[in-house]
Amino acid sequence: MDRDDLKKEWRELSSAWIKEAREGKNPTRNGLLDQPMLEACGNVEGLRILDCGCGEGRFCRILLEKGAKHTLGIDLCEPLIEAAKELQSDGDVYRVADAQNLSFLGDQTFNIAVSYLNQCDLPDFQANNREIFRILKPGGKFIVANLHPMRSAVGYWHKSEDGEKQHIIVDNYFDEGERHWKLMGAWLTNFHRSLMTYMDGFLKAGFTLERIVEPSAIPEQLAKYPELDDELRVPNFIIYALRKP
Numbered sequence: 388m389d390r391d392d393l394k395k396e397w398r399e400l401s402s403a404w405i406k407e408a409r410e411g412k413n414p415t416r417n418g419l420l421d422q423p424m425l426e427a428c429g430n431v432e433g434l435r436i437l438d439c440g441c442g443e444g445r446f447c448r449i450l451l452e453k454g455a456k457h458t459l460g461i462d463l464c465e466p467l468i469e470a471a472k473e474l475q476s477d478g479d480v481y482r483v484a485d486a487q488n489l490s491f492l493g494d495q496t497f498n499i500a501v502s503y504l505n506q507c508d509l510p511d512f513q514a515n516n517r518e519i520f521r522i523l524k525p526g527g528k529f530i531v532a533n534l535h536p537m538r539s540a541v542g543y544w545h546k547s548e549d550g551e552k553q554h555i556i557v558d559n560y561f562d563e564g565e566r567h568w569k570l571m572g573a574w575l576t577n578f579h580r581s582l583m584t585y586m587d588g589f590l591k592a593g594f595t596l597e598r599i600v601e602p603s604a605i606p607e608q609l610a611k612y613p614e615l616d617d618e619l620r621v622p623n624f625i626i627y628a629l630r631k632p
């Protein structure tokens with residue numbers, strides 16, 4: 388898959404994606420990932436934050452509500468950036484750009500960079516690491532939410548004849564590369580990499596690792612989003628809290 392093919396997939400998904408985000412119907416975002424992502428960002432008051440692969444801009448808007456001074460959301464998909472601009476206020480700016488090449492941004496210009504389920508979309512995640520390291524101020528944070536490598540390998544549920552989820556079998560874990568799966572009725576490509584590859588990439592770029600979080604559903608979220616009960620059994624996502632020394 389080349390860059391245009393990957394871009395086309397997201398363009399085809401975009402209207403369903405925007406609709407779901409605007410209806411607030413995404414349990415994994417609202418019920419599972421938003422809270423640990425915000426905790427990892429810490430106090431954002433007055434800060435400049437870059438969101439790589441911002442989609443239709445929901446996390447930029449959340450960060451502004453939490454007091455960020457300025458958010459820049461970038462995404463390769465034009466319709467998603469157009470949708471983000473529709474809800475734009477004073478503090479947020481959106482731009483069509485590739486997270487693997489941020490040459491339009493100056494060195495040491497952001498306090499925090501966020502990658503909210505974007506590195507799994509990138510053929511070259513190390514290019515993104517290098518660019519984020521460059522644009523962050525010393526002491527700045529890079530907060531990366533990603534598909535858990537145990538799941539991106541081949542992590543679908545095996546079900547019994549009556550549809551009950553039985554288990555997930557992990558296979559082909561060390562076979563890194565493209566994985567194709569269906570999301571909202573459309574084919575989407577992700578890139579699977581092992582935990583070791585991710586960790587080596589972050590450290591090689593110069594980051595220090597402060598924490599790994601494997602989000603799991605908490606009781607009040609489970610009451611609201613019962614479909615998150617899977618998350619009590621097998622981790623679907625991982626958050627890396629990184630810092631530029």
Ligand SMILES: C[S@@+](CC[C@H](N)C(=O)[O-])C[C@H]1O[C@@H](n2cnc3c(N)ncnc32)[C@H](O)[C@@H]1O
Nearest residue numbers: 397440441442462463464485486503504505508
């Ligand atoms: C799983 S979505 C996450 C969107 C948003 N962060 C959220 O959590 O709702 C991944 C996003 O990454 C974008 N994307 C894919 N490849 C990209 C690239 N090379 N550069 C920037 N954005 C990209 C897609 O268009 C899509 O909006």
